[in-house]
Amino acid sequence: xxxxxxxxLSLILGALSQPDDGRSCLGNTVYNYFYGSEGQTVNPNxxxxxxxxxxxxGKIGPRGNKGEKGPKGEPGxxxxxxxxxxxxxxxxxxxxAKFQAFSAPPSxxxxxxxxxxxxxxxxxxxxxxxxxxxFCNFTSAETETVIEHDTMExxxxxxxxxxxxxxxxxRYSVDMDQIVALIERSTSCRQYxxxxxxxxxxxxxxxxxxxxxxxxxxxxxxxxxxATSRRSGYCACGETGTCVDSNxxxxxxxxxxxxxxxxxxxTDKDALPVTGLFFGDTDxxxxxxxxxxxxxxCSGRQ
Numbered sequence: 001x002x003x004x005x006x007x008x009l010s011l012i013l014g015a016l017s018q019p020d021d022g023r024s025c026l027g028n029t030v031y032n033y034f035y036g037s038e039g040q041t042v043n044p045n046x047x048x049x050x051x052x053x054x055x056x057x058g059k060i061g062p063r064g065n066k067g068e069k070g071p072k073g074e075p076g077x078x079x080x081x082x083x084x085x086x087x088x089x090x091x092x093x094x095x096x097a098k099f100q101a102f103s104a105p106p107s108x109x110x111x112x113x114x115x116x117x118x119x120x121x122x123x124x125x126x127x128x129x130x131x132x133x134x135f136c137n138f139t140s141a142e143t144e145t146v147i148e149h150d151t152m153e154x155x156x157x158x159x160x161x162x163x164x165x166x167x168x169x170x171r172y173s174v175d176m177d178q179i180v181a182l183i184e185r186s187t188s189c190r191q192y193x194x195x196x197x198x199x200x201x202x203x204x205x206x207x208x209x210x211x212x213x214x215x216x217x218x219x220x221x222x223x224x225x226x227a228t229s230r231r232s233g234y235c236a237c238g239e240t241g242t243c244v245d246s247n248x249x250x251x252x253x254x255x256x257x258x259x260x261x262x263x264x265x266x267t268d269k270d271a272l273p274v275t276g277l278f279f280g281d282t283d284x285x286x287x288x289x290x291x292x293x294x295x296x297x298c299s300g301r302q
Contacts, residue, residue, distance in 0.1 A: 102126045106185045108136030108145040109301050124181035132174045134182070137297075145182060147273070147296040148173050154196070154292045161283035163208040168277040170293065176216060179296065183269050187300025191272055193225035194263035194292040197252035200281045202262060203233040204253055213266070214276030221271060224250060226264015235262040257286060272296060 104123035105111050111120060117138045122145065123131035137144040149172045160166050172179060183189050193213060195202055202211040202224060212220040223229075226236025238249030244260055245253070251260040266272060273296040282289045 104131045107182060109143040109299065111136060114138040114143060124185040129178045129181045132178050142299045145298045147179055151293055154290050157279045157282045157289035157291060159283050160280055163210045163280045164212065164278035165280040170275050179273055182298055185302050186298035187302055189269050189272050189296060189298040190265040190267045191274055191296050192265050192294030194261060195252055196261040196290040198257055198259045198288040199255055200252060200287050200289040201255050202250045202252045210280040212278045213274050215271035216273055216275055224262050225266050236264040
């Protein structure tokens with residue numbers, strides 16, 4: 001033990017006697033006598049670790065300035081993968097749409113399990129139009145496919161004097177080409193229409209027609225709901241001879257109080273659905289009109 005101590009002391013004294021040129025007199029090998037390890041090779045240009053114990057590391061210096069952003073490179077693998085996934089998703093969505101179009105029934109009448117009335121996906125013409133949702137009524141005597149619009153409630157006609165001075169546009173819950181496809185696949189279709197009036201006329205026999213409804217191709221039509229003959233100027237009571245004034249063809253054409261109405265179903269498949277309504281003769285203080293248009297209802301299989 002004593003000899004080992006003398007050897008260590010000799011080495012230390014020899015090192016201290018060498019000139020300080022930044023390089024260790026021990027060459028490139030550091031001996032850490034404190035921890036008893038040896039054989040660590042160091043860079044000769046750096047001050048070697050001496051036999052003394054190393055101190056604790058100093059504090060970390062301040063963060064340097066952020067470098068300039070490099071040029072944008074080519075899309076990486078992640079970008080290409082994302083594009084491929086988007087393309088695959090689009091193709092999958094297209095396949096799903098085609099499957100829905102050909103798997104959905106043409107109308108509510110084609111649904112086999114007619115247990116619960118509600119909204120169902122139908123596809124009257126999968127080759128031409130997209131499938132759409134419609135209300136299926138299974139509680140009536142025959143199954144009904146119902147298409148609603150934005151004017152389902154009774155609405156008042158604003159004050160205006162001239163014939164057809166007011167127009168109401170009708171917008172449906174699905175596109176017109178989808179509605180036409182449904183009509184063509186159905187045996188019959190109908191739409192309820194009503195005009196409740198007080199001293200306001202529909203088809204005034206001594207003047208112009210004050211009201212009309214508009215077919216799907218934009219034609220103004222001048223017979224009213226319930227007139228099965230479809231003769232211009234007629235309401236249902238005019239065909240049956242039951243109008244409040246037997247000399248008139250519509251109840252409202254009496255043009256006096258008290259309040260009355262003309263109503264019934266339109267059934268012409270080539271003209272339905274109704275896309276607009278015209279009214280007038282409501283400018284007087286005692287003249288009023290209220291219109292109602294029901295949903296399009298189709299039944300049967302074509």
